[in-house]
Amino acid sequence: MEAKFQGFLQAAHRDLHLSLNKGEQVLDNVAEPVVIGGMVLDINASPSMPANPRTTTPGKVLYALGGVARNVAECMSKLGTKPFMISALGLDMAGNLLLEHWRSAGLSIEGIQRHQDIETAIVCNIFDGKGELAAAVASVEALEKFLTPEWIEKFKSDICSAPVLMVDANLSPPALVACCRMAAECETPVWFEPVSVAKSKRIASVVQYISFASPNEDELVAMANALSCRDKYLPVHRDCGSTKLSTELLFQMLKPAIWDLLEKGIRVVVVTLGSDGIFLCCKARHGFKSRDFLRSKPHSFSRQFYNAVNSSCPPGRFVSSLPSNGSSMFLAVHFPALSASVVRLTGAGDCLVGGTLSSFCAGLDIMQSVAVGIAAAKAAVETETNVPAECVLAKIADDARSVYFDAKVLFRESKL
Numbered sequence: 001m002e003a004k005f006q007g008f009l010q011a012a013h014r015d016l017h018l019s020l021n022k023g024e025q026v027l028d029n030v031a032e033p034v035v036i037g038g039m040v041l042d043i044n045a046s047p048s049m050p051a052n053p054r055t056t057t058p059g060k061v062l063y064a065l066g067g068v069a070r071n072v073a074e075c076m077s078k079l080g081t082k083p084f085m086i087s088a089l090g091l092d093m094a095g096n097l098l099l100e101h102w103r104s105a106g107l108s109i110e111g112i113q114r115h116q117d118i119e120t121a122i123v124c125n126i127f128d129g130k131g132e133l134a135a136a137v138a139s140v141e142a143l144e145k146f147l148t149p150e151w152i153e154k155f156k157s158d159i160c161s162a163p164v165l166m167v168d169a170n171l172s173p174p175a176l177v178a179c180c181r182m183a184a185e186c187e188t189p190v191w192f193e194p195v196s197v198a199k200s201k202r203i204a205s206v207v208q209y210i211s212f213a214s215p216n217e218d219e220l221v222a223m224a225n226a227l228s229c230r231d232k233y234l235p236v237h238r239d240c241g242s243t244k245l246s247t248e249l250l251f252q253m254l255k256p257a258i259w260d261l262l263e264k265g266i267r268v269v270v271v272t273l274g275s276d277g278i279f280l281c282c283k284a285r286h287g288f289k290s291r292d293f294l295r296s297k298p299h300s301f302s303r304q305f306y307n308a309v310n311s312s313c314p315p316g317r318f319v320s321s322l323p324s325n326g327s328s329m330f331l332a333v334h335f336p337a338l339s340a341s342v343v344r345l346t347g348a349g350d351c352l353v354g355g356t357l358s359s360f361c362a363g364l365d366i367m368q369s370v371a372v373g374i375a376a377a378k379a380a381v382e383t384e385t386n387v388p389a390e391c392v393l394a395k396i397a398d399d400a401r402s403v404y405f406d407a408k409v410l411f412r413e414s415k416l
Helices: 002-015 068-078 093-104 141-146 149-153 156-161 173-185 197-205 217-228 247-263 303-312 348-362 366-381 393-406
Strands: 034-036 040-047 059-066 084-090 112-115 122-127 133-139 165-168 190-193 210-213 268-272 278-284 328-335 408-415
Touching: 034 068, 040 093, 059 068, 059 093, 068 084, 068 165, 068 190, 068 348, 068 366, 084 093, 084 141, 084 149, 093 112, 149 156, 149 173, 156 173, 165 173, 173 190, 173 197, 190 348, 197 217, 217 247, 217 268, 247 268, 247 278, 247 328, 247 408, 268 348, 278 366, 303 348, 303 366, 303 393, 328 366, 328 393, 348 366, 366 393
Parallel strands: 034 084, 034 165, 040 122, 084 112, 165 190, 190 210, 210 268
Antiparallel strands: 040 059, 122 133, 268 278, 278 328, 328 408
16 A cells, blocks of 8 residues: 555656746746645545445556646646645645645645645546546545634734635635635635535625635535525436436526625636536626735746737627626526547546636636636546646637537626
């Protein structure tokens, strides 16, 4: 087992590099996004034939570096941003593997707590023949036990200087409340990643602090029900025999739950739809540029990549003007998924968030940023790892252009 871990670690070191060109400008020593949540070792089992109960099945078992927050942060780093990670790892093989990979990426390990009493979080995933998750067992109790308000408080200055704070719902409710309050005190906007249906309900205690959320359909329903304190919404069943729900009908079915989140003060809701893409739903009074949502702070980013995306995805395509009477604009846009040669789907949603956040922090508008996020998600599903070892920035920019011009406005309305 030890030898297998060491072999995986060496391979991870070989693969880890940014695809930034040597002459490309990247700013250093500036305020960076803060990411708080899980760093997890995934053990992924994929059968090579249909599995039968009560017996073993031939297939592949691979280790992968995981954890929602860790995946998001690593994806951001592959696009030239250097997020500050706050998490917890044990002094065990899994913890060593995760930490060494992080250190070799040139990312700060200051916010990663290590202690002999911590058992590094591990998740065992079992996939079906299509790369979809069939079942999983998660041992992540240490994240709730050791990612405490007291530990997070040590890095309040980092949170206060950040353009945005991303939290995943692996945090305990007290820790979630604490870090969101810290962000609110210094007006740092918060992105909430629900992680799972059960943990997504934790938004109820912090919704007043949340600016962005990225649920899938089931998490969206769970979050809206938690905020309404009753089972107001039912999960959407898209299996209608041989007839597939249209994008427009699916949006109408999900719209009441989405609007509940927007009415509670969340400004951007990104609903992930798997192979059907995403719904980007926003409420804005001033505009949809990054400065209308994030704190205007300098950050490191690939200037060449920014220019490429801004050129290929012209800003302002979806909204030419905003109401002049002080009312808010409600906007919903469908971005389709890109066709991909799917290997595994587990990292797609995390890379969507990572790509979106990295681009948004760079100054791209929310529409351009989501297009980059979808391009990053495509790169993720085409690899065995949760985050691709390399993001080819020219390819990401080209894919972002494709999805940007295929996007369609589903709803637009002004409200006082």
